[in-house]
Amino acid sequence: MTNRSTVRGFPQDHLIYLYAGDILFGRGYREVRTLLGSCVSIVLWHPKAKFCGVCHFAVPESPNGLHGTLNARYGNHCIELFSRFAKERGTELRHYQARIYGGGNMLAHHQPLRTLAKPPARIERGSVGEQNAGAAFAMLMQHKVNIIEADVGEQCYRKVYIDTRSGKVKSVCCYVG
Template sequence: MGVEQKPFIIHVGELVFGKGRRRIKTLLGSCVAITLWHPLHRYGGMCHFALAKKPATATVAQTLDARYADDCIKLFRKLAEERGTELSEYQACIYGGGNMLSSSRLRTDSAFSEVDSSPIGDANAAQAFALLVAEGVAIKEADVGEQGYRKVCFDPRSGQAEVEFSLVSSVKL
């Protein structure tokens, strides 16, 4: 039995997928990580996205960008198909979407009515659920929301993840 390899750390806007031997780690606040695992072929992966949708003002609409949930799912679908599998054959877990400020809702008045007043973490988690359900992916586990951050360590060999949750101390604005 060999020495355990150092974990692969991913940051916002990164996605890893394949038959890796290294665990994948990330740290999440309002961002969300989706893990995918194929129990038969043992392909696994994780993405770490910051926002639910790519803004309509994005300069290059054709380029997939893992900072956005919708693009992460498109990338996962493409990678699964390249390996002769369908996204619906995978098991998914969703982590993160924490509300990082004590006043997690923006206050708006009529001058800023177009501002989304829902917490970013809630929107990210909701989008992850919606996209995975639309693809027919079984969601095995979810650890989302609340006021805090999570450390996630995913093992692509087994499809198992360890999650450490920590509360955010109250921040007064």
């Protein structure tokens, strides 16, 4: 079960701004934009079926696990919603390509996490951004989703532009301070 603030379909306009707690999944032409600090966006793309999914989560995991209403503010709920949306459309999550963005270190007293080329071995402590990025890697790997790009960490916020027709993504890191 989801609520209106959690799931956004593809509205009529071609430009969608995705905010923390938003998720969308579908097919067709839309440009999606989001601004990320410590939050993380996962972009899914099915190269054959041309389905695109995008989420913007603020916290890695809900304190209630997967119980209750699913809320895309939590990374574990986003993955569950993506899995359901893919299944509803006759596809499997493991056949999608994934990109991960965000997880910036927005607090100056934390050492920045360098852009990751592979998932971190383990992230338990550290900034919220590090925890979000680590959770995104772990959840996608658990569902056997191929991660083809990651632009995470560093002391910056990111402007992310997604073309849902082609699955192409542009990420611009804007440094803080």
